[in-house]
Amino acid sequence: MKKNSSEIGKQILIILFLTFLVSFCVNFIHPRGVTISFQKPPLQFVSDSVFAETLPQVSIGGEETQEVTVISYEQLIRLLKEKEIQLIDARSKEGYLEGHIPGAINIPYEQYFDYEEQISNFPEDKWLVCYCDGPPCELGAQMAEELKLRDFKKVAVYRGGINDWKQHASLAVSEGSENGK
Amino acid sequence: MENRSALKVFDWVLRMVVAGIFIYAGVIKILNPASFADQVDNYRILPYFLVAITAVVLPWLEVICGILLLTGRWRAASSLILLGLSFIFVLAVASAMIRGLDINCGCFSVEGEGEKIGASKVIEDVLLFAANFVLFRRSLK
Numbered sequence: 001m002k003k004n005s006s007e008i009g010k011q012i013l014i015i016l017f018l019t020f021l022v023s024f025c026v027n028f029i030h031p032r033g034v035t036i037s038f039q040k041p042p043l044q045f046v047s048d049s050v051f052a053e054t055l056p057q058v059s060i061g062g063e064e065t066q067e068v069t070v071i072s073y074e075q076l077i078r079l080l081k082e083k084e085i086q087l088i089d090a091r092s093k094e095g096y097l098e099g100h101i102p103g104a105i106n107i108p109y110e111q112y113f114d115y116e117e118q119i120s121n122f123p124e125d126k127w128l129v130c131y132c133d134g135p136p137c138e139l140g141a142q143m144a145e146e147l148k149l150r151d152f153k154k155v156a157v158y159r160g161g162i163n164d165w166k167q168h169a170s171l172a173v174s175e176g177s178e179n180g181k
Numbered sequence: 182m183e184n185r186s187a188l189k190v191f192d193w194v195l196r197m198v199v200a201g202i203f204i205y206a207g208v209i210k211i212l213n214p215a216s217f218a219d220q221v222d223n224y225r226i227l228p229y230f231l232v233a234i235t236a237v238v239l240p241w242l243e244v245i246c247g248i249l250l251l252t253g254r255w256r257a258a259s260s261l262i263l264l265g266l267s268f269i270f271v272l273a274v275a276s277a278m279i280r281g282l283d284i285n286c287g288c289f290s291v292e293g294e295g296e297k298i299g300a301s302k303v304i305e306d307v308l309l310f311a312a313n314f315v316l317f318r319r320s321l322k
Contacts, residue, residue, distance in 0.1 A: 011258035015245060023241035032215045034236045040222065040229045136219035136285070 068144045069156040071129065073168050076158050079127055086122060088130045090143035091162075101131070101165050109139040112146060119150070127154045134161030192319055199312050200251035203263060206289050207243030214240070220287030224277050242266065256320040264317050267310040274302050 027033040071079075079085040080103070087104035089096045096106035107115045109132075122128055128147055132139035144157045158164075210217040218236035221227065227235065242262065249259035270288070277284060277298045286296045288305075296302065 008257045008261065011255045012262060015249070015255070015258060015262060016242075019238060019242045019245050022245070023238045026211070026241070027214060027237045030214060032213050034214045034218045034233045036230070036233045036237070038228070038230045040232075136216040136223075138216065 068141065068148055070159050071156045073158075073160055073164055076129060079129065084125075085127045085129055087158075088128060088140075088143060088147075089132070089162075090130050090139040091132045091137075095133070095162075099166075100162065104131075107143065109143045109146070112143065119147070122147075122152065124152065124154075127156055128152055129156045129158050131158040131161045131165075134163035135159065137161060192316075195312055196250055196253070196316060199263065199309070199316060200247045202309065203243040203247035203266075204251070207240040207247060209289060210236075210240035210287075211244065217287060220285055223282070223284040223287070224273055225280075225282070226273060226276070239266075250316070257317065260313060260317040260320050264310070264313040267306060267313050271303065271306040271310055274298055274306050278303060 027036075076085075085103075087101055089100045089104040089106045090109040091106070092108050092110070093106060096104075096108075100106070105118070107118065112119065128144070130140040130143040130147070140159065140161060141157045144155045147155045214236050217240065218232055221235050221239075222229065222232045243266065246259040246262050246266075249255050250263065274286060278300065282298060284298055286298055286302050288296060288302070290296065
């Protein structure tokens, strides 16, 4: 016997109503919830005045992490000019070889355990700035969190990543490997 | 008689597989709605307001309909909604591919480098659409 289409329609309406109710309630309390707005919220950076001071916690992958700093393109440029930085490209080797920020070395986050020796030799007096493609890629943030857990104090994430860099710096990307420099 | 029971087993297996796929995909997105919103935004189809609504609602719709399909309650309604969703997925992925967008699918992972859009993703979504179509037709009998 064919089912009554009005019965199915009623059930669909109930499912949709329940879905909207549950989803918006959960989103309201979710630590990584979506901001409902007409404008896309801008990326949040720390202001220059707190850059080298006690920094706020940032949320990465739904968990509060230990004070990983998020920096903007302008802050990255300042660090590059002052040469107080070691850039770390957390993407895959292929992505890195296609183009990366000049001076960056490649430590793919998903294989970072293969780079233990290189990581242990990172300078402690310089900012270790990790990046990947840019949102929604979280590899840079995850790499930064890993470095923070290894007691590196000056760790930051350039969340805009290579996409943001290309927008600002046009074609100023390096190809090939700079690991081992 | 044998044919009928074989068909029943096929129907049950297909229902479990499709329900499992949607529940898994939904839960992954529910864990990180902000990243899923970025993925939806990357398709450049919807204005940000609708991107945000989609990122909030879609994962729960997948999970709730998946659970209904799994338990066999309101089968026709849940499979019709999933049929509609999988049709939208086919259109979205195909249009991103045609426009040459180099983006992640956002289907089964919302972080990291994920699965890139491509012909294999379109085929995957078409197969999911076909499976949902079969389930919907069978739920009407």
